[in-house]
Amino acid sequence: MAEEKKLFKVTIDNITIEVEPGTSILMAARRIGGEVAPPAMCYYTKLKGSGGKCRTCLVEVTAGSTADPRPMPKLVASCRTNVMDGMVVRNITSEKVIDARNGVVEFLLINHPLDCPICDQAGECSLQDLSYEHGKEGTRYEFQRRTFEKHDLGPYIQLHMTRCILCYRCVYVADQLTERREHGVLDRGDHSEIATYIKKALDHDFIGNIIDVCPVGALTDRTFRFKNRVWFLKPVEAHRECNHPKCCGKVTLWYRGEEVFRVTARKDEWGEVVDWICNECRFEKKKTSDWMIEGPTRVDRHSVISQGHYVGVVRPQEVVYDVMGGRKPKLLMDIHSVSEVNEPSIDLSKIEGPAHSTDFEPKKLTN
């Protein structure tokens, strides 16, 4: 029988938990769950070497360990600091941490354009959630903001560098999932930007995953661009037999009516991808017939995505025919005869890239 491992006792926000040695404070806090887990913008469990850049996961360590119970002099990044036996950590119970986090959010938003009304990430954006919780109403920044031209990284991915917070997650994805990384961070300091050298297309089979790992709207799906807002879509779990040996084929389909607007990898409660999917699953398979539907995705009820999604709706039966003795009502209005939105003849999901004025014909005359 294997020797029993010694577990470390760590107290986070007055909750004590036993974890294995080598666990980071962030992962220990995530095991407790809920509000105790610090937010993370750059750390990603499934990407080796990620973390330590965004400083949103700062926590206060009030006692280093049982052997050396002195507090740590500064706030530490919980994603990169491992627990010690007898460590006492304060996260949301510490005023210092909340204050520091507010400051970090203010720094992250210095160059962020806050164009959430346009951004496709709105509704599932980590920075949006973070600034909703910690951000100030106004900005104290008075200087010119850093701006970049948006451009396409190949046919599928759109890069809005202005929104980027330089978390490096997409760089790690390219390093760890693909054989050859073609994009990276160019320049230094305020000038640093995610780019290919120069304006190359990213076309590896798994490069679509950089869309999912991006915590902001810097990398977005071009096939879904401006098609719909995420909270009008209904996420459904589905899978398919993918020929790619490394692809799991387990995805979330985002439906609007009968149309699949986009395909993403499944995400866990921390917003991290459960398993990577290939580009073919993500961009090419947008028909219901391609997929085996498993059932609706569980959406957190505090998320905007759950808005207006009714569970267990029973549609009342049409009684007009019975009341009218089998006759059809003369004044029943079919909404599609008047409405120009959601026309059955136009499938927005089948248009490549965003819709333009050319995709909407001039108004046809009804009545």
Next chain:
Amino acid sequence: MQALTSRAKRVERKPMTLWERLYLPGIAKGMMITFGHIFKRKPTVNYPEKTRPFSPVFRGLQVLNRDEEGRERCTACGLCAVACPAEAITMEAAERLPGEEHLYREEKYAAKYEINMLRCIFCGLCEEACPKDAVYLSETFAPANYTRKGFIYGKDELLIPDPVKQPDEYAKALGARAPRPK
């Protein structure tokens, strides 16, 4: 039978007195009340020649606003539609093409924008949700119509006239409730 409410009054079925049976005194009493009203202040106004002032919080027909250069402010962010408790608002977004910068303020705009006036309850939550001051409720009543088809308002009905090309119509349509730049 037990009365359903405490305010129910029993109808009296007593035979009329002589004074009541005389009939004319009753008529005279009624006419007195009628003529008395001639000298009172009229509570009605001669609509539509005269209109009453609206309350500052009156919420009427929605208007899709333009900016001072005549570009549409709406970016089809969908916040009005998600805020709408009656689910009256629908839209479809499109990307602005090069050369359309004079038409739309942002790179994304509402190619289709519809409010179902049969559903709208004029709560004003769309105005409150709008981050771009693009939709607001004016002090106009939603007009009546004979068919239900006439109540699906698209962009042609909702969009305000262009302030550059039609300044007079724009000023008239803008109304007092339009969001003003601070």
